[in-house]
Amino acid sequence: MDKQKKQWLKLMGAALKKAAEDKGLDQSEFTDRIIVEHPPRPEMGDLAFPMFPFAKDFRTAPPTIAAAVIEALGEDIPGTVKTAGPYVNVFLDRSALIADLIADSSDETYGTSDLLAGQKIMVEFSCPNTNKPLHLGHLRNDAIGESISRILMASGAEVQKVNLINNRGVHICKSMLAYQKFGEGVTPESSGRKGDHLVGDFYVKFNQWSKEDETAEAQAQDMLRKWEEGDKGVVALWELMNKWTIDGISETYKNTNISFDRYYYESDTYLSGRDEVVKGLEAGVFYKDEDGSIRLDLSDIGMDTKVMLRSDGTSVYMTQDLGTAIARHGDFPFDRLIYVVGAEQEYHFQVLFHALKKLGYSWADMLFHLSYGMVNLPEGKMKSREGTVVDADDLLKTLSDMASEEIRNKDRAEAVGDVEETGQKIALAALHYFLLQVSPYKDMIFNPKESLSFNGNTGPYLQYMSARISSMLEKFEEKKEDYAGISPDYSVLSSDAEWELVKNLSSYPSAVRTAAADLNPSAVACHLYDTAKSFSRFYHDCPILGSDDKVLTVSRINLARAALQVLKNGFELVNIPFLSKM
RNA sequence: GCGUCCAUAGCUCAGCUGGAUAGAGCAUCGGCCUUCUAAGCCGAGGGUCAGAGGUUCGAAUCCUCUUGGACGUACCA
Numbered sequence: 001m002d003k004q005k006k007q008w009l010k011l012m013g014a015a016l017k018k019a020a021e022d023k024g025l026d027q028s029e030f031t032d033r034i035i036v037e038h039p040p041r042p043e044m045g046d047l048a049f050p051m052f053p054f055a056k057d058f059r060t061a062p063p064t065i066a067a068a069v070i071e072a073l074g075e076d077i078p079g080t081v082k083t084a085g086p087y088v089n090v091f092l093d094r095s096a097l098i099a100d101l102i103a104d105s106s107d108e109t110y111g112t113s114d115l116l117a118g119q120k121i122m123v124e125f126s127c128p129n130t131n132k133p134l135h136l137g138h139l140r141n142d143a144i145g146e147s148i149s150r151i152l153m154a155s156g157a158e159v160q161k162v163n164l165i166n167n168r169g170v171h172i173c174k175s176m177l178a179y180q181k182f183g184e185g186v187t188p189e190s191s192g193r194k195g196d197h198l199v200g201d202f203y204v205k206f207n208q209w210s211k212e213d214e215t216a217e218a219q220a221q222d223m224l225r226k227w228e229e230g231d232k233g234v235v236a237l238w239e240l241m242n243k244w245t246i247d248g249i250s251e252t253y254k255n256t257n258i259s260f261d262r263y264y265y266e267s268d269t270y271l272s273g274r275d276e277v278v279k280g281l282e283a284g285v286f287y288k289d290e291d292g293s294i295r296l297d298l299s300d301i302g303m304d305t306k307v308m309l310r311s312d313g314t315s316v317y318m319t320q321d322l323g324t325a326i327a328r329h330g331d332f333p334f335d336r337l338i339y340v341v342g343a344e345q346e347y348h349f350q351v352l353f354h355a356l357k358k359l360g361y362s363w364a365d366m367l368f369h370l371s372y373g374m375v376n377l378p379e380g381k382m383k384s385r386e387g388t389v390v391d392a393d394d395l396l397k398t399l400s401d402m403a404s405e406e407i408r409n410k411d412r413a414e415a416v417g418d419v420e421e422t423g424q425k426i427a428l429a430a431l432h433y434f435l436l437q438v439s440p441y442k443d444m445i446f447n448p449k450e451s452l453s454f455n456g457n458t459g460p461y462l463q464y465m466s467a468r469i470s471s472m473l474e475k476f477e478e479k480k481e482d483y484a485g486i487s488p489d490y491s492v493l494s495s496d497a498e499w500e501l502v503k504n505l506s507s508y509p510s511a512v513r514t515a516a517a518d519l520n521p522s523a524v525a526c527h528l529y530d531t532a533k534s535f536s537r538f539y540h541d542c543p544i545l546g547s548d549d550k551v552l553t554v555s556r557i558n559l560a561r562a563a564l565q566v567l568k569n570g571f572e573l574v575n576i577p578f579l580s581k582m
Numbered sequence: 583g584c585g586u587c588c589a590u591a592g593c594u595c596a597g598c599u600g601g602a603u604a605g606a607g608c609a610u611c612g613g614c615c616u617u618c619u620a621a622g623c624c625g626a627g628g629g630u631c632a633g634a635g636g637u638u639c640g641a642a643u644c645c646u647c648u649u650g651g652a653c654g655u656a657c658c659a
Contacts, residue, residue: 582621
């Protein structure tokens, strides 16, 4: 559709100019002000050009201009035009557009572009703590980060996905301490408990214990100090338990199709961050406060001061992020670094970016905080203390089980083959679609009862449509000989349902472009829903294999194939597994 | 207090750079399985786009104020 839009913009520009000349006006910048739209109802046309903006220049009512423009367009145009009050509505040459679509959408490159060619973009996301398993909030982060990365790649950028493991700090020591006291040597192997959950259990245990024993917090601090000093026993335990957690979390990543090109560990970067702060102090960017801490003065951007290094010389979150950013630019000289991090850390990133700028790093302007909203429950925030946190693995398991049960209830077990595997893929579709259909920056509500549905505007609905197309195409392949030598004729695809589907499929690339420009996967997710819905209507209204007209069958098959390709390509971008059967 | 963000159907969410009668799903009610998978399709009801001003030929969209909410304003991450 892009091609046609551009073509019509040009035609419309020329026509406006001609109409202006006829009136004795000389307005050469008309073309910049032309707006293309889509009429609200299909029977009104495919493209709409409002004439309001030119009313002043022409000193005429828009409908009159519309008529003049149509006059100026003449007869020799690819399609037909009609005035609709102040609008010039265009009806595109359908068969030409369909032929273009079929040709363009033949493979996985449909929807990709070179919009960001040559750009190196680093995307940071997930960033778990190593003291507990992932929860629903992480799943949103992961879904956004992974999807954004894929969308940017599809737009031609060279993308590096990075994860920062927060494996250092007193919260880690709390799990360790509880393990020392109550663990009795239990391991993930001996208990059969997934490593991250096992470590998380001890984190919970610590919090219970600290209520009874008021020295608990101090003991944890003491352990952190020992860790920083390199105490062998503490470091060994730290390494062991970190491995458990990371192994467990990695399994969750694997189950959700999330991956990283590179891992950074806070334990590696906090020291280099400290060096940077010291350098910054010497350079006069930072200053030493009366209390001994090293700070950044932010009064120039209307904020207070911020601690870069504690008075005892230990590092804070900021210290570490400073070191990490600098290390990253060395590893991968990015044109853009996108931090996918919750909105509650906006202040932190403002300070971080400002600090880097003041330290003289020219690339500080290329840092971007993709600030996303929280996932809340109907009763409010998820609170670990109240045990209302939705665990990622539990949620996935619940969804998978529900999907598997659904398969059996519908007597599809035999058709799909591996019920459990299919169930997992349906679960992923449900989850990722649910998380990505919402604009990232908005808070969202997860209602377990309602959100776990597989009907309606959901991921499984999208999968269902792709599965139906697949099995139909399979059937077509079986009787392919019957259609040998039959060529498609797209002028036979004249129903509303077909045309709506064609228009949707044609605008898929622009949905991907929007998603890339706005860093918003929901543009793709929502477009795919429209695709599935359009296909569904087409499929319902238009017999394909059942038609006696072989030309019609072949033409519709090609359209269905295009729909499947769009769904498949889009699924890849929003991390929804494709199923040929369900 | 100050700062940032949000407010669209009973609920969960779309609504592209301002444009024609504001859209989906869920829920409610009513149709459709002798025909390509009913996880489907079709239809009905449901809206003062939080409120008030303003800009504009034209506002859910831009500006100002008010109200309600979230988050932040740590030598936590």
